[in-house]
Amino acid sequence: MVPVIYFYRNGEKLPQSELLSGAAGALVLNSVSAKDAGNYTCAATNVITGEELRLPQVIDLRVDYTDRTPPYFLLQQPATQLAARPGETVVLECPGVGSPRPSAVWSSPNVPNIYHNRSRVLAYGLQITDVQPQDQGSYVCRLDNGIAPVLVHMIKLSVLERPRILRGPNSTLTNEGDALTLECDAIGHPQPHIYWLFNGEDASLDNETNIELNRLVIHHVQKWHAGVVQCFARNQLGEVSDKFLNDVA
Incomplete structure (x- = not known):
């Protein structure tokens, strides 16, 4: 008669449900986890006499579990x-x-x-x-x-880059009453802000002027527009300027 095989984990008998059906002496552990770690032994039992024979072999199962x-x-x-x-x-x-x-x-x-x-x-x-x-x-x-x-x-x-003026306006001779457009090209990072001065005064306060990005537009040149015109380029790293003379005839 074929004996019944039992397995023990850390000295405790495992239920027969964990044995592989149809394969005597096989223990199947599905989805091995940390709880399955331990020392495994097996024993053969005679179902008629009840005599149990424990085999001396010990299997030490270690489970390294890492949450992936x-x-x-x-x-x-x-x-x-x-x-x-x-x-x-x-x-x-x-x-x-x-x-x-x-x-x-x-x-x-x-x-x-x-x-x-x-x-x-x-x-x-x-x-x-x-x-x-x-x-x-x-x-x-x-x-x-x-x-x-x-x-x-x-x-x-x-x-970040300090401002640099690549091209400032040239000195000009303009007739009174004419329109005049001045340009001041600058680079830097962040992109520099351009502003203008007429003889030290803020050009944006002049009713005859309009500032469009890097351009200063004078709609009707007046005598007070003669003199030193400056363009400034400014960002958070500094400021540079260029100046020229504007003469009004």
Whole structure:
């Protein structure tokens, strides 16, 4: 007669329902978890005499259980926009966590080369030292640990730049009563604000003038418009100016 096989875990008999049907001596553990860890032994019982024979073999089952999770940000969404002055050091933060720990791959749709001798990938972001104007653009951090979904985070880096006047108005000779348009082209980041002075006075207070972005329009030139005209370009990093002489005939 075929004996009945029993299994024990840490000395406690397991129910027959856990045995594999039709396969003597097999124990099946479905969806193994930490509760299944322990020492396993087996015994054969004679159903007629009730005699039990325990086998000396012991199986030590260890279950390493890790909660697998896709990448995510632990506290809050990191910054999506950063600004830095030339020469500064900036860190584009992308501190993703997950199980297993995700790795970050950086790219950019508009910065040709983000891996150079001034950049370094840290555990929590991309560090750029001695920031240069060519570093300005969008940076994409892709966090992946093999568990979907992949976490994608974009950061826009702006490199601040002092204003520079590229082209100021030239000295002019204008007839009284004529219209006159003056232009002052400047660059910088953020884009500089342009304002004008007539002989040290705010040109926007003159009823004959109108300021349109980088242009000063004088609808009807008057005698008081003669003299020194200045255009100024200003942003948060500083201010520059250009001046010229306007003569009214």
